[in-house]
Amino acid sequence: xxxxxxxxxxxxxxxxxxxxxxVRLASVCASLSVDELELLEAMAQDATFPAKSTLFSxxxxxxxxxxxxxxxxxxxxxxxxxRRQIVGFALxxxxxxxxxxxxxxxxxxxxxxxxxxxxxxPAYSALxxxxxxxxxxxxxxxxxxxxxxxxxMMLLGRRTAEEKLICFLLTMQxxxxxxxxxxxxxxxxxxxxxxxxxxxxxxxxxxxxxTKLARDKTILIVPDGVRLMNxxxxxxxxxx
Amino acid sequence: xxxxxxxxxxxxxxxxxxxxxxVRLASVCASLSVDELELLEAMAQDATFPAKSTLFSxxxxxxxxxxxxxxxxxxxxxxxxxRRQIVGFALxxxxxxxxxxxxxxxxxxxxxxxxxxxxxxPAYSALxxxxxxxxxxxxxxxxxxxxxxxxxMMLLGRRTAEEKLICFLLTMQxxxxxxxxxxxxxxxxxxxxxxxxxxxxxxxxxxxxxTKLARDKTILIVPDGVRLMNxxxxxxxxxx
DNA sequence: CGAAGAATTGAGTCCTATCAAATGCCGTGG
DNA sequence: CCACGGCATTTGATAGGACTCAATTCTTCG
Numbered sequence: 001x002x003x004x005x006x007x008x009x010x011x012x013x014x015x016x017x018x019x020x021x022x023v024r025l026a027s028v029c030a031s032l033s034v035d036e037l038e039l040l041e042a043m044a045q046d047a048t049f050p051a052k053s054t055l056f057s058x059x060x061x062x063x064x065x066x067x068x069x070x071x072x073x074x075x076x077x078x079x080x081x082x083r084r085q086i087v088g089f090a091l092x093x094x095x096x097x098x099x100x101x102x103x104x105x106x107x108x109x110x111x112x113x114x115x116x117x118x119x120x121x122p123a124y125s126a127l128x129x130x131x132x133x134x135x136x137x138x139x140x141x142x143x144x145x146x147x148x149x150x151x152x153m154m155l156l157g158r159r160t161a162e163e164k165l166i167c168f169l170l171t172m173q174x175x176x177x178x179x180x181x182x183x184x185x186x187x188x189x190x191x192x193x194x195x196x197x198x199x200x201x202x203x204x205x206x207x208x209x210x211t212k213l214a215r216d217k218t219i220l221i222v223p224d225g226v227r228l229m230n231x232x233x234x235x236x237x238x239x240x
Numbered sequence: 241x242x243x244x245x246x247x248x249x250x251x252x253x254x255x256x257x258x259x260x261x262x263v264r265l266a267s268v269c270a271s272l273s274v275d276e277l278e279l280l281e282a283m284a285q286d287a288t289f290p291a292k293s294t295l296f297s298x299x300x301x302x303x304x305x306x307x308x309x310x311x312x313x314x315x316x317x318x319x320x321x322x323r324r325q326i327v328g329f330a331l332x333x334x335x336x337x338x339x340x341x342x343x344x345x346x347x348x349x350x351x352x353x354x355x356x357x358x359x360x361x362p363a364y365s366a367l368x369x370x371x372x373x374x375x376x377x378x379x380x381x382x383x384x385x386x387x388x389x390x391x392x393m394m395l396l397g398r399r400t401a402e403e404k405l406i407c408f409l410l411t412m413q414x415x416x417x418x419x420x421x422x423x424x425x426x427x428x429x430x431x432x433x434x435x436x437x438x439x440x441x442x443x444x445x446x447x448x449x450x451t452k453l454a455r456d457k458t459i460l461i462v463p464d465g466v467r468l469m470n471x472x473x474x475x476x477x478x479x480x
Numbered sequence: 481c482g483a484a485g486a487a488t489t490g491a492g493t494c495c496t497a498t499c500a501a502a503t504g505c506c507g508t509g510g
Numbered sequence: 511c512c513a514c515g516g517c518a519t520t521t522g523a524t525a526g527g528a529c530t531c532a533a534t535t536c537t538t539c540g
Contacts (some may be wrong), residue, residue, distance in 0.1 A: 041347045079479075132375065193519095207520055
């Protein structure tokens with residue numbers, strides 16, 4: 001893997017055991033057998049990205065794909081005048097490299113310290129050709145992402161600021177829950193600006209809406225997150 | 241194929257020749273050999289849907305997948321209170337059935353008269369298992385859809401009404417162009433309400449924006465479509 | 481020709497954006 | 511330990527773009 005980012009710390013030793021990988025069962029790798037995992041380890045390059053560094057940028061040739069193993073990544077597009085839309089947050093277990101052809105269609109920044117399992121495009125292609133069940137798994141991931149994207153279109157196009165924020169918090173709770181941290185306290189490592197750019201709002205509106213929900217006793221704002229004080233009422237608002 | 245829709249006219253004869261299919265090369269079927277196409281013909285069910293009829297509804301068990309061969313379909317989600325978001329328009333060559341698990345995640349209506357090539361889920365699954373290159377093709381389609389969805393998120397979250405409409409018109413021009421109808425006159429078989437629900441606007445705003453663009457001499461409004469009088473200026477606005 | 485639906489136009493309002501200022505939060509260094 | 515500087519966040523005041531409600535005009539089609 002030729003790492004594109006100056007911030008990228010490539011570990012040129014073999015990836016530490018895939019078998020022991022904490023996110024394996026939640027990732028695309030869940031479709032692989034023990035033998036295949038060993039094969040994978042030989043091809044994978046562990047990479048770490050410090051908080052606020054860039055994994056890759058929109059338009060850059062897409063040399064690698066990544067499996068996020070820890071940390072959180074923001075995926076975003078920008079217009080020439082600077083307007084930014086975050087198209088998703090990648091959590092541990094998520095795969096980066098579905099929606100790109102030769103060049104990346106969006107940029108990706110590490111929000112906190114991120115560890116990822118990288119594969120060069122050639123290695124990735126070879127792997128796909130050799131392992132149809134891996135392709136099936138990738139396709140499952142792609143269709144799942146597509147479903148999420150459609151849900152997000154509904155949110156962006158038709159929901160109010162308060163609904164947007166509530167849906168976002170419930171979605172994050174569910175996503176953290178799926179990777180082993182179910183709790184009414186939802187970690188929010190991203191900034192208010194990130195949340196705004198994900199929900200199609202301004203930072204001020206996000207802040208005001210947080211304040212309003214806190215006054216309502218719907219949520220409790222805690223350092224780097226929120227506690228959901230009334231998930232049922234929130235679910236009612238989110239109900240699709 | 242058990243057709244779910246009362247409006248659906250299933251043709252229980254074999255599909256008329258896939259080889260002669262006008263949209264084959266633009267569809268998922270482009271990945272198949274002549275032999276495989278013959279196999280496909282045996283499994284496919286031609287179906288027609290009159291204008292304004294429903295192909296399937298959100299939440300309904302997904303028994304079939306479809307290849308659109310003619311006409312245009314709107315794909316949309318609705319909230320309990322009636323707010324609607326169109327997540328896409330399916331044109332000839334497009335495949336319906338990527339983003340669903342057991343149930344359809346969105347509804348689909350024929351806008352004008354639609355012809356489709358239907359496959360039952362079991363037949364579809366069997367086909368995927370037997371033909372890895374078909375799966376690759378489907379995966380290509382899925383990632384392409386994902387890229388479009390991300391572009392749409394940018395549009396819905398960060399663009400103004402005028403930009404939304406301009407981007408929409410250019411996108412439709414390009415899509416019609418790809419299936420063999422390149423022209424500065426862009427057919428718009430869908431209603432203003434459909435366009436509004438696709439762009440996250442109201443019908444009034446869409447109408448006003450059309451009028452404004454026409455006054456600017458940027459477009460010329462014609463029956464069931466528009467003529468782009470200044471594609472360059474439009475492209476400048478759309479530039480991402 | 482007339483009815484019904486679709487689209488346009490008009491007037492006024494509201495939600496969210498914008499501009500601006502104050503407050504809070506940390507990490508640094510005296 | 512605490513003052514300071516820089517940044518993120520919150521809060522306030524105002525403005526504006528899109529929405530809402532309402533009426534008119536245009537199409538389509540029996």
